[in-house]
Amino acid sequence: MKANCWMGTKNVEVQEVPDPKILNQHDAIVQISSTAICGSDLHMYNGLLPTMDRGDVLGHEFMGEIVEVGREVKNLKVGDRVIVPFPISCGNCFMCKQGLFSGCENTNPNAWQQELVWGHATGGVYGYSHMLGGYAGGQAQYARVPFADVNPLKIPAGIEDEKVLFLTDAFPTGYFAAHNCDIQPGDTIAIWGAGPIGQFATRSAFLLGAERVIVIDRVDYRLQMARDAGAETVNFEETDGLLLDVIKDMTGGRGPDACIDAVGMQATGGGLLGVMDHVKQAVKLETDRPLALREVMMAVRTGGRVSIVGDYAGLIDNVPFGAVMNRGITMRMGQAPVQKYYHELLDRILKGEIDPSFVATHTLPLDETPRGYELMDNKEDGCVKVVLKP
Amino acid sequence: MNVKKTVTIESSPEELYNFWHNFENLPRFMQHLESVRVTGDGRSHWKAKAPAGQTVEWDAQVTEDEPNRLIGWHSLEGADVQNSGTVRFTPATGGRGTVVQVEMQYDAPGGPLGVLIAKLFNEEPDQQVFEDLRAFKQVMETGEVVLSDATLSGTRLKQRPGQPPETWPLPESA
Numbered sequence: 001m002k003a004n005c006w007m008g009t010k011n012v013e014v015q016e017v018p019d020p021k022i023l024n025q026h027d028a029i030v031q032i033s034s035t036a037i038c039g040s041d042l043h044m045y046n047g048l049l050p051t052m053d054r055g056d057v058l059g060h061e062f063m064g065e066i067v068e069v070g071r072e073v074k075n076l077k078v079g080d081r082v083i084v085p086f087p088i089s090c091g092n093c094f095m096c097k098q099g100l101f102s103g104c105e106n107t108n109p110n111a112w113q114q115e116l117v118w119g120h121a122t123g124g125v126y127g128y129s130h131m132l133g134g135y136a137g138g139q140a141q142y143a144r145v146p147f148a149d150v151n152p153l154k155i156p157a158g159i160e161d162e163k164v165l166f167l168t169d170a171f172p173t174g175y176f177a178a179h180n181c182d183i184q185p186g187d188t189i190a191i192w193g194a195g196p197i198g199q200f201a202t203r204s205a206f207l208l209g210a211e212r213v214i215v216i217d218r219v220d221y222r223l224q225m226a227r228d229a230g231a232e233t234v235n236f237e238e239t240d241g242l243l244l245d246v247i248k249d250m251t252g253g254r255g256p257d258a259c260i261d262a263v264g265m266q267a268t269g270g271g272l273l274g275v276m277d278h279v280k281q282a283v284k285l286e287t288d289r290p291l292a293l294r295e296v297m298m299a300v301r302t303g304g305r306v307s308i309v310g311d312y313a314g315l316i317d318n319v320p321f322g323a324v325m326n327r328g329i330t331m332r333m334g335q336a337p338v339q340k341y342y343h344e345l346l347d348r349i350l351k352g353e354i355d356p357s358f359v360a361t362h363t364l365p366l367d368e369t370p371r372g373y374e375l376m377d378n379k380e381d382g383c384v385k386v387v388l389k390p
Numbered sequence: 391m392n393v394k395k396t397v398t399i400e401s402s403p404e405e406l407y408n409f410w411h412n413f414e415n416l417p418r419f420m421q422h423l424e425s426v427r428v429t430g431d432g433r434s435h436w437k438a439k440a441p442a443g444q445t446v447e448w449d450a451q452v453t454e455d456e457p458n459r460l461i462g463w464h465s466l467e468g469a470d471v472q473n474s475g476t477v478r479f480t481p482a483t484g485g486r487g488t489v490v491q492v493e494m495q496y497d498a499p500g501g502p503l504g505v506l507i508a509k510l511f512n513e514e515p516d517q518q519v520f521e522d523l524r525a526f527k528q529v530m531e532t533g534e535v536v537l538s539d540a541t542l543s544g545t546r547l548k549q550r551p552g553q554p555p556e557t558w559p560l561p562e563s564a
Contacts, residue, residue, distance in 0.1 A: 003553065020554040023537045053540070055551035072533065092531045094400060094486060106528045109541040110549075112517055124538060127552065134540020134552045144554065146536065 003057040003140035004369040009047030012370050020144035025070040028148035034161040035062035035138050037372050037386045039195050040311050045373050051113055051130040059139030060086035060126040061168040075149045082152035084145050085338035086169045088124040091150030102335040108133045141390040153342045162357035163349055167342050171356050173309050174200025176336035178208050180307040181258035188212040188251055192292040193262035194222035196359050196385045201260050202231050203354055221382045247299045255301035263292035264310025290316040297324050308333035359385045366390040393494045395520045399527045400487040403458045403479040419525035446470040472497045
């Protein structure tokens, strides 16, 4: 089959690789109809995630049709149409049983690699480094899906791929971010990052009852997309380095009730501290550039909530911890437990409360995946999200 | 060399003890074991895979056996690897499954065989015992050892690229 392989920094190639096989008896094989590039794929593209091997198949947002099932698969059959959540979960461990699907204790055969850097391990993720399991990803014609009775969600016929594809990651991650803000009537939510996750967090915050949403980014067409959903926006590059003052003025001098970091390790801006972060990240003194994180910690109102869904891989410097400790900030974060939310979100799509296809600005054949990475990485041509057709 | 590793499993002490106590089950989750044959009177014969198609073998004797709580063993005279150990099964707090703790001691001989055995344990014996214990948890909680594309060959500590294998199962030499 054809698959998009990581071949080094800024180097992905669509190559011929072996077809996936049933390796465990709870596996299914999916023939992929649509697959997407995630903002987090750019971390590997830019060489910021360790434990990558040349030839690793990328991609963790995919859907399609079941073409083969292992002996132990009971709830799915050949021909079923499914979306596949990015966290691989066993459904039986302590974590899965309480809905912490992305923290599954059984699906990361390389847990030992994570324990070295993170203390304890998470579950596996498709096409997302060896440290997250070493699973082949879904930017391909076919993919192997472990624990097929637990992970895929069946999708009714008659609804197009683009409306449900983002149930794999971007929509539930944005929704999880908003849900973690514990939104109360009258609340103002500020969201750093107007990429796909920030866009879904914006719409989710309104769905969950936020009165105002303020979105911060520097890419105008992305801010426009947030305004289309009813958000107010700030281009931080136009604030003369006074972003925090601008946000304070917009929120009655008190600050947003909750702030979401939908940016993560590849943040830009931040003046001198930002330049230092770039240098430290380049020489591996710091794995992440935590500019957005510092800002959300400073901007949120006293007693407010900080919700983090932007990816961080390791160590960060100059975090204003006194700000969150003394002001009693609640911080919640994590990789979204997609399987906990996807039934509810599919319902919202079917009821017409949201149409996630707005975020898909580009559709390319799988053969042109490298071009898709360039479009997303360079934010060219109004690109927010690239959908690939195998 | 002493190794101590602990894991918590969503099963009862009784189920876990019973599975482990049937030593012929152990190769299902201990990566290097080829076979264990129970020979009677608390004795068993163990055969482990070593690099270059070689094997190491030993006889073991059960030294302690408390149903649903504890199994202890040690190797008998003439073992390629002198080893002893215990596995304990203790109910976790609040009904949250069972804490399984393995303690092992072993002495690899010097010389070429010692080198072979160091390789057998991938020079990370600590890690290898933990990997086996994790695989035990996977077997008890999900029914099988969970595989990813990168972890198919020999020991999990050795990686292949994260793309599907050409054939499955892998040929013996892999």
